[in-house]
Each structure stands twice: as structure tokens, then as C-alpha cells.
Amino acid sequence: MRIHLLTFNCGKNEFRDNTALEELSKSVENSLPDDPPEIVAIAFQELTSIRTSFDYNLVHEILLDVNDAIVQRVSEHYQVTYHTLGLTHNGAITLSLLVLRPSRFYNIRTSYLPRGVAFSSLKGGVGIRVAYKSQVINNDDENDKELTFVSCHLNANEGEVNFNRRNQDLNKILSEMDFSDQYSVLKPDSHIFVLGDLNYRCSKVGEVENVSEIDELEKVKGDLDFTEAPIHFAQTYKYIIGTQDTFRTNRIPSWCDRILFLNYQEDLQPEYNSLPELTISDHKPVYLTITVPNTVPFIIYRKPTYYGSLVKTVSKATDTMFRFSMIKKTYLFLLTLAGLYYVTYG
Known part of the structure; x- marks a missing residue:
């Protein structure tokens, strides 16, 4: 099965301007492989402004418009019809799955886990898990596949403290995002893809021969069941x-936007690259096309605890508080944000 994945931090764009939406959909088209993939997974972070992100219905409306434009563009590119199999979001973190043959997919599940300040939706992850039927005629499920996709936006900023918080965010998302099938993201016999603005930073400025010399994510890959295609962008x-x-000078240029997958032994024929021509955000989109084998590598699975349910309850209250404070006055929101940040992180 050939799968195409793309992640993009939209820089709070909202795409109310048709020009920006046209540029986005064109860049998605430029990333597509020669032959139509079975699945196209699109992950966005900061799809909207912070204020809009607390309004679920408004985010959903914006996401539908953006998704429709991408579906149309992908379908026209291949001269076949793609369908939206699943679409989910929490705050401004989104994920959508476009597929060629929707009748082959079943058991579609979605989930999310907030990880922002005071467990708000400003950071965290959303996920979609689906099963894919390889044999439709004889109803043989021996070669059926299950696939899990997660769109993440982890803790930002440079420094050791923020690096450790990113690791905590990623660990909680992988181990506590509950798909209501008794498993977290880390489920045995499921092909798993983690993509998004993971926010891992570089330790210095300048060209290097090996990304691992300066990249934070390389420090923790050994503790994960995931790997990544070589970075040549x-x-x-x-x-x-x-x-x-042209980079801004107030940040060390970094590979914040990443796509991770399990440690397969087979050759996945990966095509991993960025799209520098899209200039509507301070991030660049990253895409990956790979061929997924039948065999799923062994992983140490995790069953979610009560943590996820508790966090979601707290998150709804926090988001409501943020939305109310922003409606009243901006300074009240900032005061609320600063207070909750202190309570959360000390």
C-alpha cells in the first residue's frame, strides 16, 4: 500500500483569502507522487488564530473548506475521485484522511489528547485509526491492515526545559490517546504514523554533514519505536x-516539522522532502510517500489509563475560560494564560 503524508504548521492563516488557499492546495499537489496513493493524510497545526481555535464550530467550518479544496485538487491531479474518509480536530490541530476506495476501510476511530497550558487545546495531538480490507471479493481478512495516524503540535521554544516538555508531550500522546478499543496510539499490529510540528530544535546555526549532530529529536529516537526517512532538505x-x-534571526533554524513511522525492515521506498515554495507561514510543509508492507514491526504497546479522560475534562473548562477571557479583553486572556502557565509548569 502506497501512502502519502503531509504536515504543515499554517501559522494561524485561517485561509479566508482564496489566494492563500490556492497556494496551499497547489503545494499539496506539488508534493504528490506520480501514481495515486491509496491514502493521503493531511495534518495541520495552527490552522487558525488562537482566538478562533477555541470555537469548535468555526474551526470545523474552516477545516471543511480547506479539506474540500485539497480533495478537489488531488482528484483533478490524478483524474480519479478521492473521498474524505475521516476528519478530526482539537483546537487548531487537525487531521484528515483522503482515500481512493472508501469501501475498503472500516472501524474508523478518532481521538485527541490536549497538552497545552493547563491542558488547553493549544498543544497536543489528534488521531484517526482505520482498518483496511485487502481482499474484498473473498472476504479474506488475513492481509487486512490497521493504520493509525496522529497529528501533533508539541511544546515550543528552545532550551533544555522545553526539550523535556516536548518529550513529555510526545510520550503522553503516544501512551494516553484513547481510541476506545482498549489501546492508545501504541497498539500491536497497527501501522503507526506520527506527523506534525514536533518542535524539536537544533543546537546551533550553520550547515552540517549529519543532521544528528545538532538535532534534538535524534537524542530521543533510540527510546522510541519510531524512525524517520533521511533528511535531505x-x-x-x-x-x-x-x-x-530567509530565516528569522531570533530563532535557531530547525527541523520542527517531521514525519515518523515504525522501524520496518523492508524497503519502504521513501520520498521525504519539504516544500519551500509555500511562503504563507514561518514553517515549511513536509511530506513523505512510502510503501507500507504487510508485516508490522514489534512495539511495546500501551493501554491508556484514566489520564486521557481527566485531561479532556480539564481541557474543556480551560478552553472555555480562555475563550471567555479573549472575548472580554485581550489583557485578561494574557493574564489568565500567564497564571495557568505558572500553575502548570511552576
Whole structure:
């Protein structure tokens, strides 16, 4: 099965301008492989402004418009009809799955886990889990596949403290995101893909021969069941908006936007790259096309605890508080944010 994945931090764009939406859908088209993949997974972070992100219905409306434009573009590119199999979001973190043959998919599940300040939806992850029927005629499920996709936006900023918080965010998302099938993201016999603005930073500025020399994510890969295709593209953050290759000087250029998958032994024929021509955000989109084998590598699975349910309850209250404070006055929101940040992180 050939799968195409793309992640993009939209920089709170909202795509109310048709020009920006056209640029986005064109870039998605530019990332597509020659032959139509069975699945196209699209992950967005910061799809909307912070204020809009607390309004579920408004985010959903914006996401539908963006998704429809991408579905149309992908379908026209291949001259076949793609269908939206699943679409989910929490705050401004989104995930959608486009497929060629929707009748082959079943058991579609969604989940999310907030990890923002005071467990708000400002950071965290959303996921979609589906089963795929390889043999339709004889109803043989021996070669059926289960696939799990997770869109993440982890803790930001440089420094050891923020690095450790990113690791905590990722660990909680992988182990506590509950898909209501008694498993978290880490489920045996499920092909798992984690993509998004993981926010891992570089330790210095300048060109290097090996990404692992300066990249934070390389420090923790050994503790994960996931790997990544070799990186042969420029850092994806932080650019001056409107430019293809000019970084801002207040941040160390970093590969914040990543796509991870399990440690397969087979050759996945990966194509891993960025799209520098899209200049509407301070991030660049990253895409990956791979061939998924039948065999799923062994992983140490996790069953979620009560943590996820508790966090979701707290998150709804926090988001409501944030939304109310922003409606009243901006300074009240900032005061609330600062207070909850202190309570959360000390």
C-alpha cells in the first residue's frame, strides 16, 4: 500500500483569502507522487488564530473548506475521485484522511489528547485509526491492515526545559490517546504514523554533514519505536513570511516539522522532502510517500489509563475560560494564560 503524508504548521492563516488557499492546495499537489496513493493524510497545526481555535464550530467550518479544496485538487491531479474518509480536530490541530476506495476501510476511530497550558487545546495531538480490507471479493481478512495516524503540535521554544516538555508531550500522546478499543496510539499490529510540528530544535546555526549532530529529536529516537526517512532538505522553521529561504534571526533554524513511522525492515521506498515554495507561514510543509508492507514491526504497546479522560475534562473548562477571557479583553486572556502557565509548569 502506497501512502502519502503531509504536515504543515499554517501559522494561524485561517485561509479566508482564496489566494492563500490556492497556494496551499497547489503545494499539496506539488508534493504528490506520480501514481495515486491509496491514502493521503493531511495534518495541520495552527490552522487558525488562537482566538478562533477555541470555537469548535468555526474551526470545523474552516477545516471543511480547506479539506474540500485539497480533495478537489488531488482528484483533478490524478483524474480519479478521492473521498474524505475521516476528519478530526482539537483546537487548531487537525487531521484528515483522503482515500481512493472508501469501501475498503472500516472501524474508523478518532481521538485527541490536549497538552497545552493547563491542558488547553493549544498543544497536543489528534488521531484517526482505520482498518483496511485487502481482499474484498473473498472476504479474506488475513492481509487486512490497521493504520493509525496522529497529528501533533508539541511544546515550543528552545532550551533544555522545553526539550523535556516536548518529550513529555510526545510520550503522553503516544501512551494516553484513547481510541476506545482498549489501546492508545501504541497498539500491536497497527501501522503507526506520527506527523506534525514536533518542535524539536537544533543546537546551533550553520550547515552540517549529519543532521544528528545538532538535532534534538535524534537524542530521543533510540527510546522510541519510531524512525524517520533521511533528511535531505533545509530546516523548516523559522522563516520570514513571504520568503523561500530567509530565516528569522531570533530563532535557531530547525527541523520542527517531521514525519515518523515504525522501524520496518523492508524497503519502504521513501520520498521525504519539504516544500519551500509555500511562503504563507514561518514553517515549511513536509511530506513523505512510502510503501507500507504487510508485516508490522514489534512495539511495546500501551493501554491508556484514566489520564486521557481527566485531561479532556480539564481541557474543556480551560478552553472555555480562555475563550471567555479573549472575548472580554485581550489583557485578561494574557493574564489568565500567564497564571495557568505558572500553575502548570511552576
